[in-house]
Amino acid sequence: MKKSLLAIVCAVALTACKKNETTTNEMSTDSLEMNMPADTAMIQDSMAVSGDTTQSGTLNDQDRTFAMEAAKSGMMEVMHGQLAATNGNNAKVKSFGEMMVRDHTKANDELKSLATAAGLTLPTTPDASQQRMHDDMKAKTGADFDRAFAEMMVSDHQKAVDLFKKHASQGSDAALKQFAEKTLPTLEQHLAQSKELRDAVK
Template identity: 25%
Template sequence: MNRTLVRRALLPFAAVAVFALAGCGGDEDTGSGMDHGSDTSTAGGTSSQTFNDADVTFAQNMIAHHQQAVEMADLAASRAASTEVKTLATQIKAAQQPEIDTMTAWCKAWGKPTVPAGGHDGHSMPGMMSTQDMDTLKAARGAAFDKQFAQMMIDHHTGAIQMAQEVQKNGSNPEVKKLAADIEKVQQAEIASLKKVLGQS
């Protein structure tokens, strides 16, 4: 009897302890959920809350700019005569496709389209090739292709460097500025290699 009474007396305390422990667990779950919800990082490695118009314009325009460079690089596999040109084309594509993916992720995180509302005007982006330029490159083969590819890619890279320099001055997103600085550095080195293809110092 005494043992039964003791057990009955302890039951309310046990219930209180269980509820108390459950309450603590609930607080931890809520806290972790709030922390997760406040995470604004994206696949592109940048905060969706830190950007201005210059950052958006750079990403939108550079996506199209890079896409044309990748298209030009793809032509080299079946048209170039020089191993050096083929190697440079492979390097260009390997560098620029991941950057396209990164900038696309930024636009998504910012709630912006990858193409400006008015569409892309090729002439508004320095270094962009016209449709006629691209047709001429596609029609070329061998040494003629190598020469045209090198000159066109030099012009294309020069335009990209200009765009990269502008966003480093006017942008606000640190990740955008870092990518722009990387683009400037890499493409300056590629221009030097392309000039060698043309026999320039």
């Protein structure tokens, strides 16, 4: 009888220990589950930040500055070219304007594609200063317009050549650097032709 009673006590004690162990494990699991969301959230946040970072993050300041300046310059050449093609008094001015529209539209489209691939949004409208310059040009007529246009083309293309030449040698992004190298000869040709145009309409 005593042995039976002892066996029952032992069984009860073992059951209690197992229950306590289970409770401890459950508490440990609960504790882990309670801590998991915060840790998981941190990891997810980190991944989200990494995923949301566009490829423009691979462009350094010089790459971004070049792309933005080249886009603004090219956009203005197209606008002024369109103006020269319609408002030019001299046939050479009209012809040069048409070339500006054709060549710079092509370069602008290529630059836009590269910028889009890098997650960089380029300007699509002139800034206040550029708009004033365009309005001033638009107000001119006849020989006055021709001379002002030719002078602007020399000045603009000298700046563009300097910009593209610098990026062709110092740029970091391979695609933008290649674009600068490929476009530079055309800009240098434009610069030479704009100087000839300036002399022709003096």
